[in-house]
Amino acid sequence: MNDTVLATRGLTVRFGGLLALNDLNISISRGDVIGLIGPNGSGKTTFFNTISGLVRSSSGSITFEGSDTTKVKVDQLASRGLARTFQRSRLCLPLSVFDNIAIGAQERVCSTLWHNIVRRSAFHAELRHLTQEIEDLLAKFDDGLAKKMFAQAETLGMIDRRRVEICRALLGKPSLLLLDEPSAGMTHDETNQLMDEILAIRPKFGNPTIVIVEHEMGLIERVTDHCIVLNYGQKICEGTFKQVAADPAVRRAYLGE
């Protein structure tokens, strides 16, 4: 297995006259927890959207798990092992916790349905298996989340909503997990608790590589192995949090020093 999970070469994204990503060469090593940081408007979300197939690049290439995925669509990337969460919770609130997570396994269950259209037992067996898998997954989180498996998502507090989104992402056993501002809408303590839970259960899911976009620098410092700093769509620095925090270009970008 290749040590590089994801690499971009000359990745450029233009929105009209604006260069949101400018000739980005980024390499993400397997098993790392990476912080993707930079001031507002520096291109972090565009980078996530582009590597996960939501935004088409203007030029350059993306390689994920050794294959060129520059033009691969979002659903295909998900089934190849790239999962993400969004800054704004994307749960379907009238649905149950179970349904919200099972949506992530839609392809698995539907393909069973079509292949076994005359063998309903196989479809039901897959559903039973999925139910057990989701229950086991929820049980790995704190605060009795497994007991809320059939609760409506809208009855959950923000930390539980985030946990459900993480469960949905982990269900496909991704090799790369993108977390977009996990702290959004949560207190400092909740954010730290959630991150600790993710890191604790990560080994049970094959230690997916994690990339976090986050403004909460204390969290980035505590949990990341490596940081990449963007400014105006360009990579201006990378290294450990300590190294990038001391870098003059990073200080200028953040503080206008």
Ligand code: ADP
């Ligand atoms: P960050 O996530 O670091 O705050 P973004 O990736 O959201 O930065 O934005 C990078 C730049 O691209 C910003 O100048 C932003 O206004 C612009 N941008 C992002 N998405 C679009 C879009 N869909 N259309 C036009 N401009 C966009």
